[in-house]
Amino acid sequence: MLEELEVHDLGPIHEARLEPAVGMTAITGETGAGKSMLLNAIRLISGNAADAARVSPGADAAWAQGVFAVGQDPILEGVLEEAGVEVQDGELFVSRRVPAKGRSRAVACGRTVPRAVLAELSRRLITIHGQSDQLHIASAARQREVLDGYAQDDAEREAYAHAWQELRDIEGRLERLERQEAGMRQQADYLTESIARIDRVDPHADELDELKARRDRIEHAAQIAEGVQRAVLALDGSGEGDLPGVADKVGDAVHALRAIRLDGMFDEDIARLEAAAEEIRDVSYSLASHIDDEVGERDLDTINGRIHDLDELARRWGPTLRDVIAWRDQARFDLEDLDASPEKMAELQTLRTKALDRARRAAAVLSKARMAAAKTLSGAVDGELGNLSMPGASFHVDVHPRQGADALDAHGCDDIAFMFRPFPNAKPMPMARSASGGELSRLMLAMELSLAARDTADGDRTPMTFIFDEVDAGVGGVAGAELGHRLAMLATHAQVIVVTHLPQVASWADVQYVVGKADEAGFTRTHVRQVDGDERAMEIARMLSGSDSETSLDHARELLASSTLAKEGQ
Template sequence: MLEELQIRDLGPIRSAVLTPAAGMTAITGETGAGKSMLLSAIRLISGGPADAGRVSADASQAWAQGVFAVADDAAAAEAAREAGADPEDGELFLARTVPASGRSRAVLNGKSVPRSVLAQVADGLVTVHGQSDQLRIASSARQREFLDMVAGDRAELDAYRRAWEALRAVDGRLERLERQEASMRQQADYLRESIERINRVDPQPGEDDELKARRSRIENAAEIAQGVSGALAALDATAMGDPDARGACDMITHAVQSLRAIRVDGMFEDTADRLESINADLADVVFTLSRQIDGEESVDDLDAINGRIHELGELTRRWGPTLADVIAWRDKAALDVEDLDASPEKLAELRRERDRLFDEALRAARALSAARAAAAASLSGRVGEELASLAMAGAALDIEVTPRDADGRRPKAGAADAATWPLDAHGCDDIAFLFTPFPGSPKLPMGTSASGGELSRLMLALELVAAERRTGDGAGAGAPPMTFIFDEVDAGVGGKSAVELGRRLARLARSAQVIVVTHLAQVASWADAQFVVSKDGGDQGVATGVREVRGVEREREIARMLSGSESEASLGHARELLADSRLD
């Protein structure tokens, strides 16, 4: 909901602040006073194109800002957060600066953003229905979105989108397999050959490091033997085959025996125990060193070890840098071979899966199409009823929902077939809003078959029916209402039809914020708030001012709109009109 619109130096408006009502607000004033500048300001903060020619004379820049109340979970709030501009206390500030020369600047909650971001955020906050804004509804995408919103087919839409995404995923796999079948076979052959080569060598984690250590021992066998022999001779000479020599173990044993021969109670028992523990450790060392001499590999083993190291080195150079990397690559390659195997059997299985998913998507699309068709018939009828009360008797809106899958064909997968598909991301329908402006006229696409005023009233009828549906469903309860702005909606309307037009705008304002630019007192009288745009003279020449009128001032403005004067008769008529312009 628009809480405040501020304008500076935009066209004839030097400075203005508009605080529209939560319900219906009327913007009135004499022709040429500058009411269009208010719409220009709305379009600017909605990301529309900037026109430096709209900057006020002698001003360096024009500026406009809209303050909107927004629900925390609204699409506009989410779009703002994605742009890094979180709502502040449930409000969004959309601003635009247009210099007299140079590029415009868009600001969202104090953060500079591309104007496309303003457009995305504003799309969920405000909708302008004016002659230059109706082309949006002429697009089939907008018409489909509007119909889905009225249809309330969220469950059918979600079911179809899930089926569509699953279908496109398997189509992508099929397309890749069929397009790259030859190259994938080559890749699979390479992987299989590589796996076979690695398996022939059968590397074990850390094996190369162990072999290099063994090779080092063989290459240094003499030095190792000499050192180990010297150590054994010092520790236990008998282990070296010399029964007469005495080593450290023998001498420690002798020392233990000498200490235990002392008969003084407990004096050297602890020391003897410690020496025996040391002797046990030395015996273990002797045993280990003896095995080193006994198990020492021969020089003949060196060729086999070098050969194995070379084999492992070839693997690590290609798939390393370590044997663990080689083994991991082999295991992953085995899985990749399964995915790359484009055998006829696998392709046939995938095609069968694709056919099953296509049938599921088609069933979901038909359910969605049925919901749309039912909503289209209801919407067309209700809009026709509203048009009859809006000075457009005989006009009609036909909403055609044409399924593309009448023959139930199942095309092959692939981008080349996309143009002939009965399905797309939105279902199996072609949707068209066709307007008949008068009896006997052919049905013509919206946007090319009516004047600006007719289109505005047509959009009012559409929004009224949509609002009825939203109110009936309870959608948006407690959330700030959407803002609808109508321009030229009263073109070609008068008398009783003007009263009905005002009544319907007031009805829409029960569920949405409505701002209408109007020349008709019969329309303005229904508003909850009325602002007058007028030319004011001053020291700086003629400028345009915007002020809210209430009470007697509003009666005078309504009287002026009725008869161009403020006579007692016109004032009495104005008071009567204001009193009668109330919804039951």
């Protein structure tokens, strides 16, 4: 409930302070006096966008503050706690400063907060029904909230929310497993292709080093052949000129020693020389065969191609061929382990089917509760419209359960729309498109009265401040008096502030403020003052006839008295 509103330097308002009544407060005044600026001040502290152009001429900044009495509201308390705001003695102070240049600043109980926090707080504290404030009720989300509040379907919504969350959890697990399975399939394909590639090359552990060494030898074959041939010639003496080789010379030495024949004096030396000769012949034969092999292999293309294939394997899975072979062997084991998910996938698919069935059943129960409430709310609002100078108008809450695979969302399976028909035989249309500003305000009043009646029957509702602007557009006479009566009825359940030009409406208020204007120092200034007693009678008389004649005053006093008597009897 709004206990106090204070405004400084906002448009034509230099300074104003209001203390709305607990019940109904009327704000009256001549057209153009600045009543709309009071609503703009409330919009500011409700988190609406700031407009520096509305700062009073010559002022540095505009400032507005609201003081609200708050009770125990878990949602409101959660918003305050998250913002780090502490309420003292049950009073919440929210303010907004809009400089002529620069950014606005929002404050709650002395703590700077984001503008969005003011918007969240205002949702629990204030509802403005004016031509520029009705779009919020046009949203499907807000209409669903209103219907659910009227239906008091907390148990059904909680049951559905539990089923929906269970379904989403299983679907999340399924999606993760599907992504994992897709990754596993990709990994399996990669392993299969890699193993096949390695198998095609069929590397051996030391093959690369051997091939590179062999390639080096082949590339230097001429140099090697020449050196080996010279070595062989030196060892076995074959070749041109039949020059003796080392082996021949060792043989000559053996023959020379054997010719001495002195009691085996050189037998040991002869044995050693014979062994040396045998070793030399073996080396010679080995070198000769080596020359034949190397000299006979000239085609390096095959070896270079093989080395290229082995190098590529080593770069991808090495660094050595031993590492490549070890990786391939391990990959074969890993490939066998990648087929373990189909069973888990089938299990989750079964769980999802069951969870979806439970969610659909819960959604159907919730939908049934909404349909019943929609029928009751439609009838209740229709009943109020006749009392608000809207004969023949009709209001209908359309609840349409969706069908198909994508029918469910976080709020059930229902598309909800508030439909309005301004006169008989007119085509029902979404209410924000089919009702004028005044009609829409009265329609919202009819809805709030219906909601308040339900709350009275079924429990206490969180106190709200309802602000109505243009609710009396196109209304007068007896219909205006009935409009005031309906506003006063709503004020028995909540705080009501109405901006009105009808004396029949203003007379029902518990407190009345008059907004007037005057020229001061070259500027038009707006003044806001509370009127009571004779002053209030004079304001009502002005609203009735534009004058404060004795006849008008008598009529005003009679109107105030009859309204007071009716309020006491309601």
